[in-house]
Amino acid sequence: MIPQAFEEILARTLDDGHLSRAEQHAVRALAADLDPAQLPALRSRVFAAAKNEGEGLNPGVMLDWVEGMLKALMPEAPRLPVAEALFSPGEDCRRRLVGLFETATQTADVCVFTITDDTISRAVFEASRRGVAVRIITDDEKAHDLGSDVADLEHAGVLVRRDRSPAHMHHKFALFDGRHLASGSYNWTRSAAMENEENLIVTDHPDLVRAFHGHFEQLWKRLA
Numbered sequence: 001m002i003p004q005a006f007e008e009i010l011a012r013t014l015d016d017g018h019l020s021r022a023e024q025h026a027v028r029a030l031a032a033d034l035d036p037a038q039l040p041a042l043r044s045r046v047f048a049a050a051k052n053e054g055e056g057l058n059p060g061v062m063l064d065w066v067e068g069m070l071k072a073l074m075p076e077a078p079r080l081p082v083a084e085a086l087f088s089p090g091e092d093c094r095r096r097l098v099g100l101f102e103t104a105t106q107t108a109d110v111c112v113f114t115i116t117d118d119t120i121s122r123a124v125f126e127a128s129r130r131g132v133a134v135r136i137i138t139d140d141e142k143a144h145d146l147g148s149d150v151a152d153l154e155h156a157g158v159l160v161r162r163d164r165s166p167a168h169m170h171h172k173f174a175l176f177d178g179r180h181l182a183s184g185s186y187n188w189t190r191s192a193a194m195e196n197e198e199n200l201i202v203t204d205h206p207d208l209v210r211a212f213h214g215h216f217e218q219l220w221k222r223l224a
Contacts, residue, residue, distance in 0.1 A: 002045050005030055010049050017057040019068040027072035042073055081205035086184075093186045093200040094193045098123040100176045100202070101132075108134045109175040109216050113168065114142035114150075115188045121149035128158050136160045137219050139169040161223040169219075173212055181209045 009026055013019050019027075031039060046069045054062050086092040094117065101108060101123035108127055115121055115138065128134045136153065140162035143150040154160040163169035173183035184200040192198045203209075 002041060003030065003034070006042060006045070010045070010053075013065065013069075014049060014053050014057075017054060017061040017065045019065055019072075024068060024072045027069065028076075031073050031075070036075060039073055039075070043070060046070060046073070081203060083201065083203040083205065086186075086200045086202070088186060088193055088198040088200075089195055091193065093184075093198060094119060096200060096202055097174070097182060097186075097188070100174070100180060100182060101127040104132045104176045106132060106177050107175070108132050108177075109213070109220075110135065111137040111169070111171040111173050111216055111219065112188050113139050113170050113172060114145065114148060115153070116145070116147040116149060117188050117190050117193065118149065120188050121153060124153055124158065125156055128153075128156065134158045135220065137169065137171075137216070137223065138162055140164060141168070161220060163223060173216075175209065175213055175216060178213060179209065180204050181212050183212065 006027070009023055009030075013023055031042070034042075046066060050062055050066050054065070057065075084096070086096055088094075097120055101120075104127050108124070110124070115124070115136075124134060124136075134153075136150065136158060138150055138160065142148060143160075143162050150160055172186055172188070173181065175181055180202060181204070182200060182202045184198065186192050186198040186200040187196070
């Protein structure tokens with residue numbers, strides 16, 4: 001059965017044989033809501049309409065119309081998750097982390113062993129200052145190390161929670177806007193950028209983002 005909404009779009013576009021961008025979007029949205037098994041019937045209806053209801057139109061115009069309708073009825077390929085691998089020593093990991101803070105618009109949830117790199121700390125502070133809701137979980141012992149920026153960030157209004165265990169809170173991951181995950185061995189320190197062999201993975205894979213977000217929330221509640 002051909003949906004009535006599709007018949008209405010056909011009727012409108014066949015008046016002049018022009019498939020507008022708005023009509024193409026409407027066809028694409030309609031097709032996305034249907035069972036894929038219904039799409040062949042809609043494509044057949046396009047050919048039938050071109051043959052029986054578009055006789056007065058220029059053949060070239062009619063061909064363009066058919067092509068546009070068929071493209072709109074093609075199911076969109078699923079977008080593959082983005083995944084980046086970065087390594088230190090060097091600026092790649094630090095630059096990527098700073099960029100994630102600079103482009104965050106809503107939230108940044110940070111769970112790291114320590115923060116002593118002033119470049120990253122400045123990016124955290126600037127994100128918080130422009131309204132990004134920043135939360136930090138860190139190790140209680142490392143937060144008091146010489147050079148740690150955690151206390152300064154906390155005094156600047158960033159929400160911070162520390163573990164209260166003889167064991168270390170040894171994670172190094174962060175979530176940005178609930179859509180991007182940065183995780184790896186990379187410590188947020190100057191030595192990690194300048195000396196150490198470290199790695200950082202950045203991805204928007206929904207399963208990984210969801211898993212790390214769930215773990216962050218568990219830690220955040222537990223350390224309240």
